[in-house]
Amino acid sequence: MDVLGQRYIARNGYVRFFSEAPLEDIEAVNQEGLSIFQTSSGKIAFTISIEHFEFDKKLMQQHFNENYLESEKYPNSTFQGEIVGFSAVSGKQELKARGKLTLHGVTREISVTGTGFQEGDRIVLEASFPIKLVDYNIKIPKVVMYNIAEEVEVTIKFEYVPYEEN
Numbered sequence: 104m105d106v107l108g109q110r111y112i113a114r115n116g117y118v119r120f121f122s123e124a125p126l127e128d129i130e131a132v133n134q135e136g137l138s139i140f141q142t143s144s145g146k147i148a149f150t151i152s153i154e155h156f157e158f159d160k161k162l163m164q165q166h167f168n169e170n171y172l173e174s175e176k177y178p179n180s181t182f183q184g185e186i187v188g189f190s191a192v193s194g195k196q197e198l199k200a201r202g203k204l205t206l207h208g209v210t211r212e213i214s215v216t217g218t219g220f221q222e223g224d225r226i227v228l229e230a231s232f233p234i235k236l237v238d239y240n241i242k243i244p245k246v247v248m249y250n251i252a253e254e255v256e257v258t259i260k261f262e263y264v265p266y267e268e269n
Contacts, residue, residue, distance in 0.1 A: 109141070109142055109143075109265060109266075110139060110140070110141050110142075110265075110266040111139070111140045111141075111142065111226050111263035111264060111265055111266055112137075112138070112139055112140075112263060112264060112265075112266040113136065113137070113138040113140070113149075113261035113262055113263045113264075114137055115134055115135060115136070115262075116134070116135070116136025116137065116138050116149060116151075116259065116260070116261040116262075117132070117133075117134050117136065117258075117259065117260040117261070118132070118133045118134075118136050118151050118156075118257065118258070118259050119131070119132045119133075119257070119258040119259075120156070120234075120255045120256065120257050120258075121255060121256045121258070122251050122252040122255045122256075123252055123256075124251055124252045129158070129163065129251060130158070130159070131156040131157060131158045131163075131164070131167065132156065132157055133151055133152070133155045133156045133157070134155075135151075135152060135155045136149055136150070136151045136259070136261065137149060137150050137151075138150075138261045138263070139266065140186070140226065140228070140261075140263050142189065142191060142226070144185070145185040145186045145187060145189055146184075146185050147182070147183075147184060147185060147186050147200065147202070147228075148181070148182065148183045148184075149181065149182050149259075149261070150179050150180070150181045151179060151180045151181075152178060152179055153168065153172050153174040153177065153178055153179060153180060154168055154174045154178065171241055171242075171243070171251075172206075172207055172241065173207065176208070177206075177207050177208045179205075180204070180205060180206045180207075181204070181205045182200075182202055182203070182204050182205075182213075183202050183203050184200055184201050184202010184203060185200070185201065185202060186198050186199070186200050186219070186228070187199045187200070187201065189219055191221050192221070194220060195218050195219070195220045196218065196219055196220065197216065197217075197218055198216070198217050198218060198219045198228070199214060199215070199216055199217075200214070200215045200217060200230065201213065201214040201215070204234075206234070206239045206241075207239045207240055207241050208240070209238070209239045209240050211238055211239070213232070215230045215232045216230065216232075217229050217230025217231075217259075218230070224264060224265055225262060225263065225264055226262075226263040227260065227261070227262050227263070228259075228260070228261050228263070229258075229259065229260045229261075230258070230259050231256060231257065231258045231259075232256070232257055233254045233255070233256055233257070234254065234255055234256075234257055235253060235254050236251075236253055236254070236255065237253065
C-alpha cells in the first residue's frame, strides 16, 4: 500500500512515437524508459535512451539515430516535473503533468494531460501528447519532408512499483 512520501520506480517504461505523413506513417517504440515518482510531492522524473527506439525498418532506425535525433550527441531525452492531482484511491483518474522536457539538447516547459491509477502496490501513469519537431531543433531534410510529419504523437505508459534501496 501507499505510504505517504513513498517513491516508486518504473524500469521498463513504454514510449511510442507516431508520425502520420502523406507518404508513410512512421512508428517507433522504446520499452526501456526509467522513471521515479514520489507520491507525496508528485515529483516525477524519467529518462529515455534515444538509441533504444525500435522501428520496423532498420534503415529508418539508422536515419533516426544518425540524422534526426543525433543519438551519439544527445543520447537521452529526460523529463523533470510534477504530477498534479494524483491520489492513491482506486479507479482511473485524470492527471496533469508539467515540467521540463529535454530532447535533442533543447529543454522546454510542457504541460500534459494523462491518466493514472493505483492497484495494490502498483501505480500506472499514461499520457499521449504532440511534440513539434521544430521546437526541439530537429531538422527534416526537404527530400523526405513528405515522409515525416512536423508534429509527432508521443505516448507513454509507466508501471511503477515501490522503490526499495539495497
